[in-house]
Amino acid sequence: MLLYLSMLDTQEEKDKFTLIYEQYQQFCWYVAYQLLGDAHLAEDAVQEAFLALTRHLDKVENVDSPRTKKFLMTIVKSKAIDILRKNKAETCSSEDISLEIPDPSSDILDQYITKENYDYLISCILELDEAYRVVFEYKYLHQMSDTEIAGLLNISPKLANVRFYRARKKLQEMLEKEVAGRAGKR
Amino acid sequence: MPGSDKKDKALDAKEELLKEALDACMEEQLSFIPPECEIARMHTFSQEFREYMEKLLKTKGRPERRTIHRKEFIYSFNRVAACILVLFVVAGVFAGGLLLVSKSGSKSSTDMSAPAEAPSETEAEAPASEEGGADRDTAAGGAEEPDEALAGDSGEALAPESVEYMGGRIFLADNQRLQEKTETVKTLVNSPVIARDAESIKVTIGNMDERPIYYYASMDLEVLIDGAWYLVPPKEKPTEEEERRLVSLEPGMAQDEEIFPDNYEFDYDAEMYRVVTYLDGLILCSQFRFENPEEDLEEALEQTWE
Numbered sequence: 001m002l003l004y005l006s007m008l009d010t011q012e013e014k015d016k017f018t019l020i021y022e023q024y025q026q027f028c029w030y031v032a033y034q035l036l037g038d039a040h041l042a043e044d045a046v047q048e049a050f051l052a053l054t055r056h057l058d059k060v061e062n063v064d065s066p067r068t069k070k071f072l073m074t075i076v077k078s079k080a081i082d083i084l085r086k087n088k089a090e091t092c093s094s095e096d097i098s099l100e101i102p103d104p105s106s107d108i109l110d111q112y113i114t115k116e117n118y119d120y121l122i123s124c125i126l127e128l129d130e131a132y133r134v135v136f137e138y139k140y141l142h143q144m145s146d147t148e149i150a151g152l153l154n155i156s157p158k159l160a161n162v163r164f165y166r167a168r169k170k171l172q173e174m175l176e177k178e179v180a181g182r183a184g185k186r
Numbered sequence: 187m188p189g190s191d192k193k194d195k196a197l198d199a200k201e202e203l204l205k206e207a208l209d210a211c212m213e214e215q216l217s218f219i220p221p222e223c224e225i226a227r228m229h230t231f232s233q234e235f236r237e238y239m240e241k242l243l244k245t246k247g248r249p250e251r252r253t254i255h256r257k258e259f260i261y262s263f264n265r266v267a268a269c270i271l272v273l274f275v276v277a278g279v280f281a282g283g284l285l286l287v288s289k290s291g292s293k294s295s296t297d298m299s300a301p302a303e304a305p306s307e308t309e310a311e312a313p314a315s316e317e318g319g320a321d322r323d324t325a326a327g328g329a330e331e332p333d334e335a336l337a338g339d340s341g342e343a344l345a346p347e348s349v350e351y352m353g354g355r356i357f358l359a360d361n362q363r364l365q366e367k368t369e370t371v372k373t374l375v376n377s378p379v380i381a382r383d384a385e386s387i388k389v390t391i392g393n394m395d396e397r398p399i400y401y402y403a404s405m406d407l408e409v410l411i412d413g414a415w416y417l418v419p420p421k422e423k424p425t426e427e428e429e430r431r432l433v434s435l436e437p438g439m440a441q442d443e444e445i446f447p448d449n450y451e452f453d454y455d456a457e458m459y460r461v462v463t464y465l466d467g468l469i470l471c472s473q474f475r476f477e478n479p480e481e482d483l484e485e486a487l488e489q490t491w492e
Contacts, residue, residue: 018243025239026225033229043235050242070212113200121207126214137212140205 019063020072021050027069028076035080035130048079052152059142074137078153081131109168112175120182124174132167139164241400241432268347345414352451359408359415364462364471370395373463375474382454382476384447389461389472392440399465403431403443406462407450408471415460420449452476 025046032045052075053060060068113121125133138149150160219225231239348355366373376388393399404424408415435441445461452459454476462471 021239021243023222025231026222026229027219029229029231030219030225039229040232043232047235047238047242050239054242066216069216070209073212073216110200113203115203118203118207121204122210125207125211133208133211136204136208140201141208141212 013057016057016060016063017050017054020053020060020068023063024069024072028072031073031076032080035077036083041083042080045076045080045083048082049076052079055151056148059144070137071142074134074142075152077130078134078138081134082154085131107165107168107172109172109175112172112179117175117179120175120178124171124178127174128167128171132163132170135160135163135167136171237432237434240434244400345412349411349416351409351411351416351418352453354451356409356416356418359406359417359462361462361469362415364460364469366470366472368468368470371399371465371468371470373461373470373472375461375472378474379477380474382479387445387447387461387474389443389445389463390440391435391443391463391465393435393437396437398437399435400432401435401463401465402429403433404429405443405445405464407445408460408462409453409456410458410460411456418450418452418459421451422449 028046028049029039029042032042032049033039036042036045049072053072056075059071062068125136128136135149135153138144138152144152146157146160146164149164150157153160153163155163345358348357371394372392374390374392376390380387389405391401407418407420409418410416433441433443443463455478456475458473458475460471460473462469
């Protein structure tokens with residue numbers, strides 16, 4: 001009985017899903033196309049994104065809200081990155097083989113996140129690799145747990161954690177450079 | 187712990203700032219994305235994409251899982267049911283044996299107590315155990331009868347789970363009684379008698395309903411052996427993607443699907459075959475058999491005589 005109960009979805013959920021699809025299908029395709037540069041692959045990414053969305057519909061409160069649009073954008077980006085990684089298997093494997101988390105004591109990103117450095121922070125995030133940015137977006141913007149992020153990225157929670165720390169390290173390095181550059185100018 | 191509270195608040199503030207920055211960056215990214223209608227002019231989704239999304243929208247991504255689960259569930263259920271049945275039979279045999287042993291044991295102990303006034307306990311137990319042993323043998327033998335009867339019953343009522351077919355074993359189909367059509371949907375093989383050298387077998391699915399229907403393009407082939415339907419496995423199994431491919435059929439439309447004989451081992455003399463089509467909550471079949479050259483010859487001769 002549980003088997004069948006688990007398959008039941010409310011009509012409300014189905015309606016919500018249909019609304020999201022009708023409203024954002026083109027948007028999602030465009031986001032994926034920007035990253036992949038291939039119309040067919042972009043469609044694949046959109047399919048994957050909507051399939052992933054079925055498991056996280058609870059995160060969508062209001063279909064029309066900008067938050068929903070942003071959430072979809074992150075999912076589509078992460079699915080497009082997934083496709084890119086698969087197409088560049090060798091790059092992916094070399095990165096994924098080492099599961100070492102960067103030394104937490106060297107994580108001083110918080111020191112650079114200040115109101116004074118806000119503009120630098122913005123420019124660094126904009127330059128940050130999309131693969132890292134989506135991890136940040138899932139974590140901070142969409143308030144998702146490591147397990148949820150791992151599920152959406154199709155990786156293990158450990159690797160998701162590694163990516164998160166790598167993303168922090170990368171952003172830290174970029175901010176260090178920016179701040180040092182500013183100090184040099186002075 | 188005011189110190190740690192301060193630290194936590196500072197960290198929260200940093201996280202909040204990072205969140206704000208990420209949000210601002212996302213807003214900037216979003217600002218470069220043209221409106222939906224403009225993107226729609228740039229790109230038309232492929233047929234494949236639309237079919238996939240229709241399927242996903244219809245059931246929110248559940249049907250493919252449900253179908254797989256259903257098959258797996260029926261298969262697992264059959265296995266579990268068979269195990270339970272075996273357990274019951276074994277338990278029945280064991281219980282029957284014990285009952286007979288205890289009956290004969292009590293009978294022999296009363297027999298023993300009557301003639302011998304005061305036999306020693308060991309003396310009394312020894313023949314009893316011997317008789318019991320003999321009885322156990324008969325009990326086991328007796329228990330074979332109901333077992334055989336059950337097997338006989340099951341043989342009459344149920345077909346064997348698997349049978350020999352073209353040098354291998356094939357298994358009983360999940361659904362034995364299937365209909366060929368409903369009031370609104372119909373499946374039909376191109377001919378009830380197929381030539382042995384046919385390159386393909388066409389199955390037409392017709393939708394006479396007022397709403398679109400969906401069916402799985404991947405179909406099953408079953409053969410009738412001794413009154414029961416058995417699943418004929420394809421030589422080359424369809425990929426997961428092929429298995430999941432759903433086809434939408436608009437009202438009043440018919441669609442042809444093909445089964446390629448090269449992909450199956452056929453016993454051309456088999457009584458009957460059927461193609462099983464999985465539709466939304468419905469399983470339909472269409473039957474056919476292969477031509478019999480002898481029959482054709484007889485028919486030709488009859489015509490000549492006439």
